[in-house]
Amino acid sequence: MTQVQNILIKNPFAVMTGLRGPRARAGAVDIRIVNGRIAEMAEDLQAQPGERVIDARHCVVYPGWINTHHHLFQNLLKAVPEGLNQDLQGWLASVPYPRLNRFTPQLAKIAAKLGMVELLLSGVTTCADHHYLYHAHGTTETGDLLFDMADDFGLRFVLCRGGALESASAHPGFSKTALQPETLEQMVGDLERLKSRYHQDTPDAMRRVVVAPTTPTFSLPPTLLRELAHTARGMGLRLHTHLSETQNYVNFCREKYNCLPVEFVAEHEWLGPDVWFAHAVHMQPGEIRMLAQTGTGVSHCPVSNARLGSGVAPIPQMYEAGVPISLGVDGVASNESGSMVGEVNTAWLIHRAEQGASATTAEDVIHWGTAGGAQVLGLGAVGTLEIGQAADLVIYGLDHPRFFGFHDIAVAPVVAGEPIAVKYSLVGGRVVVDDGVIPGLDVQQMRAEAWEGVQQMMKVDD
Numbered sequence: 001m002t003q004v005q006n007i008l009i010k011n012p013f014a015v016m017t018g019l020r021g022p023r024a025r026a027g028a029v030d031i032r033i034v035n036g037r038i039a040e041m042a043e044d045l046q047a048q049p050g051e052r053v054i055d056a057r058h059c060v061v062y063p064g065w066i067n068t069h070h071h072l073f074q075n076l077l078k079a080v081p082e083g084l085n086q087d088l089q090g091w092l093a094s095v096p097y098p099r100l101n102r103f104t105p106q107l108a109k110i111a112a113k114l115g116m117v118e119l120l121l122s123g124v125t126t127c128a129d130h131h132y133l134y135h136a137h138g139t140t141e142t143g144d145l146l147f148d149m150a151d152d153f154g155l156r157f158v159l160c161r162g163g164a165l166e167s168a169s170a171h172p173g174f175s176k177t178a179l180q181p182e183t184l185e186q187m188v189g190d191l192e193r194l195k196s197r198y199h200q201d202t203p204d205a206m207r208r209v210v211v212a213p214t215t216p217t218f219s220l221p222p223t224l225l226r227e228l229a230h231t232a233r234g235m236g237l238r239l240h241t242h243l244s245e246t247q248n249y250v251n252f253c254r255e256k257y258n259c260l261p262v263e264f265v266a267e268h269e270w271l272g273p274d275v276w277f278a279h280a281v282h283m284q285p286g287e288i289r290m291l292a293q294t295g296t297g298v299s300h301c302p303v304s305n306a307r308l309g310s311g312v313a314p315i316p317q318m319y320e321a322g323v324p325i326s327l328g329v330d331g332v333a334s335n336e337s338g339s340m341v342g343e344v345n346t347a348w349l350i351h352r353a354e355q356g357a358s359a360t361t362a363e364d365v366i367h368w369g370t371a372g373g374a375q376v377l378g379l380g381a382v383g384t385l386e387i388g389q390a391a392d393l394v395i396y397g398l399d400h401p402r403f404f405g406f407h408d409i410a411v412a413p414v415v416a417g418e419p420i421a422v423k424y425s426l427v428g429g430r431v432v433v434d435d436g437v438i439p440g441l442d443v444q445q446m447r448a449e450a451w452e453g454v455q456q457m458m459k460v461d462d
């Protein structure tokens with residue numbers, strides 16, 4: 001990993017701040033970074049002795065994207081044929097579940113590397129990974145190696161420690177894996193170990209641990225759901241899980257517990273500003289009010305929701321109501337792209353297709369993907385470009401015919417989407433993408449490892 005340098009970013013076309021409202025745009029300002037933090041933002045800053053100067057002509061500068069929901073291990077499971085035209089349940093049963101047991105630490109490492117590279121090359125500087133390769137007789141090593149990998153790349157990393165405490169007979173496909181769920185003692189023991197080894201409390205933490213059973217209605221008995229919430233809060237850890245991704249999910253909760261999913265998690269103390277849910281596609285107005293009143297956040301994953309035919313989350317309504325909104329790429333076995341630029345572009349478009357052209361603005365979507373992510377993760381020192389903030393930012397090069405002819409070039413990454421090139425990316429003042437390249441990355445080796453990994457994944461456990 002490169003060292004922290006003092007840096008001056010000169011002459012960008014435009015700087016977006018990640019803030020809401022009139023402060024969303026900072027204009028064509030230079031940015032000075034001292035000791036990993038933003039020290040100055042103004043026009044015509046002059047280089048100081050010892051500073052590295054980054055020429056940002058033909059570029060726009062954004063806060064680094066904060067991806068709040070991912071499953072990095074799925075990077076060896078893109079476009080698995082038997083899952084391409086399946087809904088969530090059919091896809092779970094045919095793509096990830098039959099292969100959970102195949103992920104040795106070596107294969108998990110290959111997948112994580114692919115995923116992190118793809119995120120970095122789309123401008124992500126913080127990744128929260130919902131990692132659920134845990135079972136009673138498995139290794140916990142696959143969680144640890146994610147921290148090591150993120151460290152190698154210089155990414156800010158949040159491990160949402162998943163897993164199940166109950167075999168979910170109602171969950172089609174899970175029984176196919178023949179994996180035994182962990183005990184509460186196993187899960188909590190590993191959380192304590194992870195916390196003491198990796199977790200940082202500060203708003204500019206490079207490493208965080210989150211308590212994240214895979215699905216609240218399937219993965220554990222309700223009494224343990226509440227107990228886990230108490231445990232997490234006692235340890236000072238946040239809570240994350242999947243919620244209301246499909247109509248089937250809502251129907252299951254209604255039939256089994258006679259209530260809506262947000263009511264169910266409320267009853268088990270899973271609401272609050274220390275909780276965020278992935279998806280929240282099928283939501284009643286009363287549930288949206290409950291999330292807003294408690295400050296509970298959402299990770300919006302529009303591409304995965306579209307790919308699996310799950311629906312379109314009512315994000316404009318949640319945002320209007322005051323629910324903290326963030327964006328996640330979700331696992332690429334149900335997305336095929338780990339690009340946050342693809343995600344923000346889709347988030348900008350999909351609500352307009354459904355609700356009309358006033359449903360989203362480019363500034364709102366940038367806010368969700370940056371400051372919104374920082375809010376749900378409790379990382380207040382990142383997500384916005386302001387003086388005093390940690391220097392987590394991405395510089396997109398727009399010197400390409402695709403971007404000629406723009407009037408408002410500042411919004412190009414959001415409204416034009418992929419392909420787009422990250423010229424530079426910084427995390428806490430460290431250069432993690434340098435002139436379009438990840439320092440030290442051997443792409444040929446990564447290609448060979450990925451192909452080997454895919455061969456392994458073609459074998460399925462019955």
Ligand SMILES: [Zn+2]
Binds near residue numbers: 069
């Ligand atoms: Zn997910």
